[in-house]
Amino acid sequence: MDRRYPIGQFHVEVPISEEHTKQWIEEISQLPEQLSLLVKGLSESELLYTYREGGWTIKQLIHHLSDSHLNSYIRFKLALTEENPIIKPYEESKWAELLDYEMPPQSALDLLAAIHRKWVVLLRSLSAEQLERTFRHPESGEVNLKENIGIYAWHGKHHLAHIRLALENDHKQ
Template sequence: MDERYPIGRFDVPEEVDSAKLTAWLYEIEALPRLLNQMVMNLGEDALQKTYREGSWTVKQVVHHIADSHMNSYIRMKLAVTENNPTISTYEEQLWAELADYTLPVEVSLQLIASLHQRWLHFLRSLTEEQLQKKFVYPNGEAIQVKQAIGLYAWHGNHHLAHIKQAIS
């Protein structure tokens, strides 16, 4: 198993049916609760553990999830309201070194809970036409909103597995 991808890599499916979409939305909905259960009672020593040599700490992973999912929410809103917008990427590793990543994990846990509540309300309101809208990465690759929902369901599970690795 590749420790960087404990649940495997995400393969963007060509077709997304309603059952798959429903399952992904459930996973996005469950993430704040599962993340809370996993990290809320960890001491600072456990929060400083890493899932592999040279990786982020548990605390950094929690803050990263907040940053990543905020970016995803905005990217999806851009896709729905604009015509194939090119999104901005960001230097995740450099963000993980900024001062806000030293805040208590509770700050990001609260943010993730609120963000996911709002994000899910938005996602569940989308029409099939809106779910097919796309955003474009700077390299020219495009992804439909409904495919990106799968990517971010995977992303949450991917980092839950990292945290589990680090604390076990």
């Protein structure tokens, strides 16, 4: 198994069905609770476990999920209010080195839950036409909102799997 991609990389079958989209939105809605349950009661030393040599700690993964999903929520709003906007990528690995990643994980869990409450309401309200709207990523090119829902459903499961690997292997950085 490739520990970087324990659930495999994201692949989508085109065309994306309405059922797939609804399932992905449901998965996005469940992520904050799943993450909270998975990391509940972890000690400070357990929060420093990593899923692979050189990988992020559980604590960094928790903070990363809130930052990443906040960025995605904003990208959705930009795509819904502007015509194919160019979005700004960010240096995820450098964000993981900033001081706020040292804060207790509960701050990131609270932020993730708040983002997802708003995001899921927005996602469930989108028409078929709105789901086809796009934004342009400087590295990835044009990204369709419907596909991006799948990417972020995958992203949550991807990092939950990383945390499970870290807890199973007790690998410390």
